[in-house]
Amino acid sequence: MMERAEDLGLSLSLSSSLAAPRTHVAAMLLRSPEKRFLEMPLLPAKRSEVTPEEGLRGGSDEEDGGCGLDGSRKKLRLSKDQSAVLEDSFREHPTLNPRQKAALAQQLGLRPRQVEVWFQNRRARTKLKQTEVDCEFLKRCCETLTQENRRLHKEVQELRALKLVSPHLYMHMSPPTTLTMCPSCERVSSSANSAAASSDRRSAGGAVISTAPAAEGAAVCHRPIAVRPQQS
DNA sequence: CCCGAGGTGACTATTACTTCA
């Protein structure tokens, strides 16, 4: 965009220290076909339409480029050391200001544009991964809630059946011990307290959760208003 | 040796924001 890759005739090379085959990757780098373009003059990629003046202008990163003579995209593989430094830096601050970018580039023997691209990709891929994790988490939440909902529906049906068969027994039995949470006020209530809570509601007007079978399995908050005794 | 999947460097298009005339 702003930083155009029209740096004609610039060769892409790792600094000598980084080129040392200390790692598997670096070693491979030196013997693989990639090596050929590490020393290859770079031309604009699909930007063959770049005008001569653009080509000479040179972007803010005048070391831009990255493609071979045939116009294909050629990739530099970062060494483990370089990646580690970039990772550390990313953990510290996921976005770089120009000075940090330049410093990192110098430290790693890369072009600022490469550092910039690395951070762009890192942000994008981190976000993507996080989205996947979130999605997975929400899926599990959904499954759990669906199961819980099913269970509550079943419970309601059983209670209704019981009420029809023997109302006397139903009147005197202790309520189910289900814990429920009001979706609106998020107060958790044990339904064993519901009877007391009902009377409580009448007297104090506080928000309570109705666990009456008629609630169709959904916890309903009879919340007139948060009428809690003010603590003076 | 071939092939597909996954990782990753590089690029383009788009959008949002800032600055300045």
Add this chain to the structure above:
DNA sequence: TGTGAAGTAATAGTCACCTCG
């Protein structure tokens, strides 16, 4: 003070290359 153009940075989407099983 409001406004449009230009510049800049970030992001989304994609391509291309490479490695690995």
